[in-house]
Amino acid sequence: MSSSTTPVGPGRARDPIWSPRPVDVDQSRITQFSEFLSSRTGSTYPDYGDLWRYSVDHIGEFWAAVWDFFDIVSEGERGLSLGASEMPGAEWFPGTRLNYAEHALRHAGAGPAIVAISENGSTETTSWDELRLQVASVARWLRDHGVQQGDRVVGYLPNGQPAVVAFLATASLGALWSTCGQDYGAAGAAARFAQLAPVVLFAADGYTWNGETHDRSDETAALRELLPTLEATVHVPVLGTSKVPTDSHQWDTILSEEAPLEFTRVAFDAPLWVLYSSGTTGVPKGIVHGHGGVVLDHHKLLGLHHDLGPGDRFFWYTTTNWMMWNMVVSGLMVGATIVLYDGSPAHPGPQRLWDIAADHDVAVLGVSPGYLLGCAKAGLEPSRDRDLSTLRMLGSTGAPLPEASYLWVRDHVRADVQVASVSGGTDVVSGFAGSAPNTPVWAGELSAPLLGVAMEAWDGRGESVVGEVGELVVTKPMPSMPVFFWSDPDGSRYHDAYFDTFAGVWRHGDWVTVTERGSVTISGRSDATLNRQGVRLGSADIYQVVEDMPEIDDAMVIGAELDDGGYWMPLFVVLAAGAELDDDLRGRINGAIRTQASPRHVPDDIIQVPAIPRTRTGKKVEIPVKRIVQGADLNRIVGSDTVDDVEALRYFARFRDGVSAYT
Incomplete structure (x- = not known):
């Protein structure tokens, strides 16, 4: 490809800064999956590259293996893994019925499911049994108020336990969930929620940020006026200081009434939630993902790539505005304890997230590139000042992670912590490229395309390029691609968003380079x-x-x-x-x-x-x-x-x- 059409970028170091120990690879779930796959196919997959090639060359068989390896619970005849493979419009596992919440709540017992931490330091731990009881109580209340499969329920909530419980209760009925944080005003929240014509609103009384409390009673009242389809509002006390609306239902009262835990199994592509584009160029578009696609993809991403399982603690700093909140909740599906934090990552100082990781024995911590840069400039020494011995993976997403931050983690956190930079997006509520327990890490690079992701870099002629910058494309369907956009009856907006450049091929809008060794670098948005x-x-x-x-x-x-x-x-x-x-x-x-x-x-x-x-x-x-x-x-x-x-x-x-x- 000529220089007139090729983006340029800095050179990359040739040697990895982290390599997996053989003993850790042997004990990883991705190795167990490789052995499981070998028993089905009769072939062996000695390294990650071999496994990835199988996953994209035999994409239907790969996702069927993921289904069986994680024992996905469903009913109906599973039939073909991939009934139709054209994009858009791919059809996964026709004839099956399942439910996201059923998988998130498969675990039971007195062990911790959720650890919720407030900015003021207060911590609430919820066991698996308690979580199941709470979800059952909220689901019963929703049913009693007429919520059915396909109805929309929304949350104006901070990143705490009630948001998780309300979402899982909604999903258990086959209703659609959507949420945003209370840093949005009523108009911003309504720009998202009003599109959905929701019937129930869960709203907190406020939140805390950077040492200050923010009462959102007036914003909630204004939001209710902007959502004329609401039939009920649930008041969730977070601050406990604002006036309780007289016509709202009380969160604590709902939780006090026990009910059996039930799940409505729905079609594989039945809508689960609505996420939104950033909304910086018009009304935010509602991106709808299905139960089955999220269940499958998040088991793969969290279980195989992040190696999360029962007993692990999973903490990714996020708010309810961001797809990473949805990803964190999915940690429940693989049995991990999810750690939630509601507050500023820099209060009372930039060490806050490291303190949480140390205090709660976090195995996988996720932060932003900006946070790591701020820690470096503040002169933090996380490994010197706190016990991070349980930390084995440091995730980063939201923007490209520069080489210097990889080196800072090696030198100031721990040399044996794997830096797992991930590139993905709200569009697929997942990743395209990242790391795995059996992939080396090069500074400034994502280790490899993720399993089941047929990702390539294409030039303007629609040809795959290696070692040169091109458009990030995905040439075969992923289960977690949107099932549709909200208010897009003919699918034209969906088509134009991803498929108007290369017919039948997903163009994501990022500049990427796939290196000769199979790693990936991100150069930013192609429209910027x-x-x-x-x-x-x-x-x-x-x-x-x-x-x-x-x-x-x-x-x-x-x-x-x-x-x-x-x-x-x-x-x-x-x-x-x-x-x-x-x-x-x-x-x-x-x-x-x-x-x-x-x-x-x-x-x-x-x-x-x-x-x-x-x-x-x-x-x-x-x-x-x-x-x-x-x-x-x-x-x-x-x-x-x-x-x-x-x-x-x-x-x-x-x-x-x-x-x-x-x-």
Whole structure:
């Protein structure tokens, strides 16, 4: 592929910084699965690459093996694993009926199922038996209030035990669940929920963030007015300080009335939940996933790739706004104890998540790249200051993880902790590439495509490329791909979102490189590509260089085509305390980009800004900023409740028409 169509990026180290110990590989569940598969096929799979190739060459047989290995509970004739394989429209396991909640609640006993931690330090532990009783009580109440299969139930809730219980109760009936955090105002929550015409709302009285309590009684009242289809509201006391609405039902009262635990088994592709796009370019689109696809994929991802099982503690920092909340709840399906934290990851200091991991014997911890970068800049020494002996895997997602963060984990956490950077998305509520217990780790790289994911990098001609940057595509269906978009009766929005570039092939919108050794690097969103003189570069390659500098707390780069035919590529930076954007710092930033990323992508201007706006799930809103710089009306391209700091986004209006406005 010629340089005129190929993004460029920094070189990568050749030697892995982590390799699995043979004893750990032998004891892993992925090895058990390989042996199980060998007994079925008569072939052997001596390493991960062999297993992955089987999983994509024989995709129906692979997912049938996952089904049997994890003993998926269902009724009806299973029949073909893959009844139809065309995308979109693939049909998985026709004739089967199952239920997500039944798998999440298969375990019983007095052992802990959920450990829920509040920012103030209070901790509530719920056993498996208690969780089953609570879900049964809420499900009975929902049934008594007329909720049936296909109805929609929504939660305006923080990341605590009630959100998990309400979701599982809803799923047990075959009803659809959707949730968002209370950092959304009523308008932002209604932009999501009103599309669904929900019949029941679970709403907390408020939440705590960064040491401050936020009473959301007024927002809940406003939200109820914006949801005219509601037939009942359940008040969930979290703060315990606000006035209880007189016409609402009380969470504690519902839990006090015991009921038998029952499950409505539904078709494999029956809707389970509705997740949402980030909503930075219009009304958030509702992405619907099915019971069966999530059950299968999350067993594979958590059970095989993360090696989670009974007795393990699983903690991924998230809020109810993000798909990782759904992934954490799925830890229950493999018998893991899930650890929930409701609060700021940096309160009372950046060590908070490490403290939780140490205090609760966490085996798999998930954080964001930004959190690791902040820990490094704060000079934290997690392994020196706390006992992290149970930690074996550190996951990271939400953005590409730079090489420096891999090295920081090795040097300051533990050298034998596997760094498992994962690339996926809300679209599939899963991953495309990541790690496994039997894959080495190279700094700055994802170890391999995940099992069952026929992921490739394609150039503009639709040809697979290795060692070069291309579009991330998936050439064969995954069970967790959306069953449909909400309010998309003819499927046109769904088709246009993923299949309008390459017919019958999922195009995700990321720039990726599949290396000669099979690992994967992510260069950023392809719709935010920096195109200078025909040479493309992912924004992540710029961030990897710039955000490693101690003077820079945060950064955003855009490439804006201007009305006069010009192209303006500014780098916006948030400085660390005490730093000054003088000629010396500008020169060092430009020099680092020139030598470590690309000489053609040295920014036209380096501009200090007070903050970098992000979505509620932590992604930089590069496209809205680009459109504002190009002159678009902010109110038409993004809702105020879809970004974490709308004033930070408004700040960029001063750069309309590019550098001329800046100068």
